[in-house]
Amino acid sequence: xxxxxxxxxxxxxxxxxxxxxxxxxxxxxxxxxEPLKALYTPLDTNSLDYENDLGFPGSYPYTRGVQPNMYRxxxxxxxxxxxxxxxxxxxxxxxxxxxxxQTGLSVAFDMPTIMGYDSDHERSFGExxxxxxxxxxxxxxxxxFNRIPLDQVTTSMxxxxxxxxxxxxxxxxxxxxxxxLSDLGGTxxxxxxxxxxxxxSWIFPPEPSMRLITDIFDFAAENVPCWNTISISGYHxxxxxxxxxxxxxxxxxxxxxxxxAGIKAGLKVDSFAxxxxxxxxxxxxxxxxxxxxxxxxxxxxxxxxxxxxxxDPRSLKLRFHTQTAGCSLTAQExxxxxxxxxxxxxxxxxxxxxxxxxxxxxxxxxxPTEKAVKIAxxxxxxxxxxxxxxxxxxxxxxxxxVESLTAKMEAEAEEYFNRIDQLGGVLxxxxxxxxxxxxADAAYTYQKAVDSCKxxxxxxxxxxxxxxxxxxxxxxxxxxxxxxxxxxxxxxxxRDNNAVNRSLVDLKNTAAxxxxxxxxIFSAVKLYATEGEIVAALKEVFGEYREKxxx
Amino acid sequence: MNANAKKIRVLVAKPGLDGHDRGARxxxxxxxxxxxxxIYTGLHQTPEQVVETALQEDVxxxxxxxxxxxxxxxxxxxxxxxxxxxxGDVLFLVGGIIPGEDAEKLLAEGNADQIFTPGDPLxxxxxxxxxxxxxxxxx
Numbered sequence: 001x002x003x004x005x006x007x008x009x010x011x012x013x014x015x016x017x018x019x020x021x022x023x024x025x026x027x028x029x030x031x032x033x034e035p036l037k038a039l040y041t042p043l044d045t046n047s048l049d050y051e052n053d054l055g056f057p058g059s060y061p062y063t064r065g066v067q068p069n070m071y072r073x074x075x076x077x078x079x080x081x082x083x084x085x086x087x088x089x090x091x092x093x094x095x096x097x098x099x100x101x102q103t104g105l106s107v108a109f110d111m112p113t114i115m116g117y118d119s120d121h122e123r124s125f126g127e128x129x130x131x132x133x134x135x136x137x138x139x140x141x142x143x144x145f146n147r148i149p150l151d152q153v154t155t156s157m158x159x160x161x162x163x164x165x166x167x168x169x170x171x172x173x174x175x176x177x178x179x180x181l182s183d184l185g186g187t188x189x190x191x192x193x194x195x196x197x198x199x200x201s202w203i204f205p206p207e208p209s210m211r212l213i214t215d216i217f218d219f220a221a222e223n224v225p226c227w228n229t230i231s232i233s234g235y236h237x238x239x240x241x242x243x244x245x246x247x248x249x250x251x252x253x254x255x256x257x258x259x260x261a262g263i264k265a266g267l268k269v270d271s272f273a274x275x276x277x278x279x280x281x282x283x284x285x286x287x288x289x290x291x292x293x294x295x296x297x298x299x300x301x302x303x304x305x306x307x308x309x310x311x312d313p314r315s316l317k318l319r320f321h322t323q324t325a326g327c328s329l330t331a332q333e334x335x336x337x338x339x340x341x342x343x344x345x346x347x348x349x350x351x352x353x354x355x356x357x358x359x360x361x362x363x364x365x366x367x368p369t370e371k372a373v374k375i376a377x378x379x380x381x382x383x384x385x386x387x388x389x390x391x392x393x394x395x396x397x398x399x400x401x402v403e404s405l406t407a408k409m410e411a412e413a414e415e416y417f418n419r420i421d422q423l424g425g426v427l428x429x430x431x432x433x434x435x436x437x438x439x440a441d442a443a444y445t446y447q448k449a450v451d452s453c454k455x456x457x458x459x460x461x462x463x464x465x466x467x468x469x470x471x472x473x474x475x476x477x478x479x480x481x482x483x484x485x486x487x488x489x490x491x492x493x494x495r496d497n498n499a500v501n502r503s504l505v506d507l508k509n510t511a512a513x514x515x516x517x518x519x520x521i522f523s524a525v526k527l528y529a530t531e532g533e534i535v536a537a538l539k540e541v542f543g544e545y546r547e548k549x550x551x
Numbered sequence: 552m553n554a555n556a557k558k559i560r561v562l563v564a565k566p567g568l569d570g571h572d573r574g575a576r577x578x579x580x581x582x583x584x585x586x587x588x589x590i591y592t593g594l595h596q597t598p599e600q601v602v603e604t605a606l607q608e609d610v611x612x613x614x615x616x617x618x619x620x621x622x623x624x625x626x627x628x629x630x631x632x633x634x635x636x637x638x639g640d641v642l643f644l645v646g647g648i649i650p651g652e653d654a655e656k657l658l659a660e661g662n663a664d665q666i667f668t669p670g671d672p673l674x675x676x677x678x679x680x681x682x683x684x685x686x687x688x689x690x
Contacts, residue, residue: 111568111619115595123597126624127568200570200594240573327573331669364669366620366650440576447577451672460670473650476620549593551563551576551583 032243040400071390077355083108083133087143108132118532161203238281241443249416274314293351322348333459569619
């Protein structure tokens with residue numbers, strides 16, 4: 001009798017023992033609805049081949065991590081997403097966070113900046129500085145990073161539709177600080193596909209948007225080689241209500257679409273792929289999340305090597321930022337969110353993240369207060385320095401459950417890739433509302449499960465104390481809008497308006513042709529052309545995107 | 552008698568620049584499943600567009616979904632414009648990230664008939680609309 005036969009015999013015996021015992025639930029699933037067995041054994045990982053499927057950290061297929069030493073060398077970057085009011089307010093918060101031991105910056109912009117409107121535009125009314133910082137011109141960028149040495153910190157910027165413009169402002173400001181572009185590190189989100197799919201902050205239609213992105217790839221490869229030119233984001237897909245497998249599959253499908261766009265634009269895959277980065281959500285289902293990150297690394301490495309012929313190992317390594325799940329937080333008893341965030345953050349660390357944002361307990365109610373942000377940052381520091389989990393690389397590897405679920409999620413993602421291919425690729429699938437409908441269905445299913453108490457949310461649908469929420473919230477002074485509009489008006493009086501107008505005409509001419517557009521945007525921002533002016537000029541050439549609303 | 556004639560008509564609207572539409576779409580679908588006639592505006596609507604759609608669709612209920620912090624300017628403005636168009640009696644609901652203090656102010660100043668925030672079950676919204684619209688119709 002073989003070892004496996006003997007094991008099967010014991011398994012049957014255990015199943016019989018289990019059969020007579022009652023279980024808490026009729027069916028056990030992950031938070032995404034993935035069915036779970038009661039027990040995983042070597043029989044579930046029979047087909048796993050250590051060398052091919054796991055390998056060693058820093059080696060293909062990178063399942064166990066992208067660096068050979070992982071957190072034994074350097075801990076992940078603790079990067080709290082932050083921005084509110086005007087550039088003065090946010091600069092103060094950034095210097096506070098750096099003073100508290102944060103190791104990188106992450107800029108949240110307000111809705112007008114995200115949508116490409118200046119603060120004085122009628123569509124910006126009531127929204128200036130509300131859910132991020134208001135940036136209209138290079139002048140604001142100078143204030144935002146005043147007394148922050150940009151050669152010593154890396155900055156991530158959550159900006160997509162107008163990413164090229166905001167990035168050029170950042171580069172121009174760094175040059176003014178006397179820093180060489182080649183020494184500059186950071187990330188722009190620049191992921192327009194997930195905007196059409198989930199986050200819904202778009203400006204231009206897909207084709208010119210993809211051109212802006214590949215122009216950025218090209219310009220960065222030449223001039224800003226340490227910059228992450230894109231952060232391909234599953235975060236917003238998950239926040240919009242997707243399952244973990246959908247987050248995994250749709251995000252990687254987007255990643256492959258960018259690779260194909262770069263190749264189609266005439267770039268060599270290894271010239272831009274090493275600077276592609278990712279951004280995932282850390283939701284409540286602990287093991288499902290760990291497996292998601294591990295599966296993501298393996299899928300990316302395999303496809304990049306086998307399908308796209310990448311040779312540079314850096315092109316094969318999926319590096320990612322993680323943010324804990326905003327949508328998992330509850331407005332009721334917000335202090336409980338500290339615990340949720342800690343568990344989510346732990347899954348990201350055990351999944352091998354390169355950087356991490358931990359949400360503050362009050363973010364379901366407003367932008368976070370200084371105190372709430374500090375607790376969130378301390379949560380990461382406790383995990384890093386006290387829990388011991390950062391001392392061993394990929395410690396969950398080899399668990400029958402973890403390896404089995406990792407492989408299953410990989411297989412389910414591959415099924416989604418096939419469906420997307422059948423629809424004609426990512427852009428065609430967006431056009432027919434495929435992703436949007438899949439996510440809306442998952443979101444609705446989840447909400448029904450919560451409403452019917454099949455899915456327990458502590459303090460919300462169970463153990464609810466009905467006490468009113470008492471917590472101090474950050475308030476944005478309505479005078480911020482007026483002040484920002486006033487500064488913009490002053491700027492427009494003191495700059496060389498003839499030069500600005502000439503640069504905008506020049507920009508439109510290039511937009512209508514095929515040349516790389518980034519140098520023209522760079523010139524315009526240095527003359528203090530505003531974001532809104534540049535976007536308006538590009539809209540004349542590119543047009544605007546419109547979504548078919550569905551629910 | 553045509554049963555459809557009695558269906559409650561609801562406009563679910565996303566005003567402003569905010570693109571967070573998970574809540575709006577989940578609520579829209581729940582109201583439809585509860586037998587209401589639901590019109591969803593899609594994203595990035597100006598107050599004028601919201602009011603115009605409400606008027607054209609002759610709705611009983613307007614529900615705004617705002618998660619960008621702009622509720623204290625957008626909700627009163629839309630309420631004012633509804634009154635100007637003689638639609639002041641339409642049931643006017645606001646949902647999203649609305650801090651308690653702001654919610655009280657919107658309710659006290661008549662700039663919302665009810666506020667729904669994260670954690671509120673879908674049934675609470677459905678029951679509220681069913682109760683209120685039937686009262687409105689009787690009166």
